[in-house]
Each structure stands twice: as structure tokens, then as C-alpha cells.
Amino acid sequence: MSEPDPQVVVRGEALVVVDPEVADLGITVRARARDRESALQRCAARQQEVRAVLDATADLEAAETAGVAVHPEAPDGGLPASVATVHTRVTVAPGAVGDLVVALARLDDVEVSGPVWRLRPGSPAVERARLAAVDDAVHRARQYAAAFGARLSAVREIRDVGLSDARVAGAVATMARFEVSELRLDLTPARQDVHGAVEVRFAMTEPDAALWNPEEPRP
Numbered sequence: 001m002s003e004p005d006p007q008v009v010v011r012g013e014a015l016v017v018v019d020p021e022v023a024d025l026g027i028t029v030r031a032r033a034r035d036r037e038s039a040l041q042r043c044a045a046r047q048q049e050v051r052a053v054l055d056a057t058a059d060l061e062a063a064e065t066a067g068v069a070v071h072p073e074a075p076d077g078g079l080p081a082s083v084a085t086v087h088t089r090v091t092v093a094p095g096a097v098g099d100l101v102v103a104l105a106r107l108d109d110v111e112v113s114g115p116v117w118r119l120r121p122g123s124p125a126v127e128r129a130r131l132a133a134v135d136d137a138v139h140r141a142r143q144y145a146a147a148f149g150a151r152l153s154a155v156r157e158i159r160d161v162g163l164s165d166a167r168v169a170g171a172v173a174t175m176a177r178f179e180v181s182e183l184r185l186d187l188t189p190a191r192q193d194v195h196g197a198v199e200v201r202f203a204m205t206e207p208d209a210a211l212w213n214p215e216e217p218r219p
Contacts, residue, residue, distance in 0.1 A: 012137025149208025
């Protein structure tokens, strides 16, 4: 029975740094009034204003209601009241974030959180990271084989270790505080790190025994 080919197992890794493709924002309308009905009416009116701003945003990719709440509030020493809130989660192109935040800043009872910069699912950057990790694995395996006076002869196994990406969130800000007639926010999108990793098992030719066998003198 013949001896199996010698093998080398390596882990290839790669880091791809790219600009974000989209940004997520959280928009919360919070209305407070003496009674529940008034709070609901005020909240609904503000939500319609938010919807009008979103409809006018050309680079809006998605908008969905993430939560609705109505609850009584009795602050210490104050009069009891009702609070109604609607939370909307939106996704926009990175270049649209500044103008959208400014437009929302002009509305009363509106808070904005974010942005969270990220890549789209299935982004080309993911494939780039995978392929770069494979290239790194091949390069490492060739180096190891050459160190033993051998060369790679076949691929025996490829194992996808996985990918990870970094998502960077911006600070939370209450936009209702802005009272500027002409305002522009120049935001710098956070670059995204996409890590790729793969494990590959290669077969290689017979090593030069003189390079690793202590019983034989090295040339």
C-alpha cells in the first residue's frame, strides 16, 4: 500500500477596507399631551411630517415602522400626561444622510439616532475578501512547501472559516434642538472592514529529506 502524499494545511486571511454602501437611521416621534387622545393626534400629525420628508428623499432605500407605544407619564411634582411614540427605521444612501438629518431637524418632537454605516447583503466586497483569503492561503502553502524543497500538487480540502464586517454607529442626537434656517451637515462615512478567512489542505510533492531529516546533512 503506497504512502499518502504529504500534505500542508494553511489558513488564509484577508482584510478588505471599503466605503459603506448604505446607512441606517432611527427616527422617533415622541408627543406628550395631557390626555391620551391628544397625544395620539399630535404624534400622528408629526409622523405625517416625517413621512413627507422621507417621501422627498430621493436616495431612500427603505422605511419601516419598528415600534409604536402609548403610555401614561407622571413626572415627580408635575401633572400627569400621556406620551405617544412611533419609531421608524430607514435605510438611505450614505450621501443622503446629512440632508435627511437636517430636514428632520426642522420638525418638532422628532429624535434621530445613528447613522449606522454598513454594506448591503451580498456586497461585492464580501467576494473580494473571500478571494483574497484564498490567494493568501495559496501563497502561504507555497512558501511552506518550498521551505521543504517541495511544491504543491493538488487541493484536498477547502473550508470556509467565515466573514465578518465592522459596523460603526454614529452618536445619538435630538434633532428637535436645531433652530437654524440654513444648515448643512457634512458627515464622513465610516470605512468598513471586511475580514475573510479560509482553511485549505494541499497535497505536495515529496520533500527534500536533507532539509528536514536531522540524520542527513544539509547541502
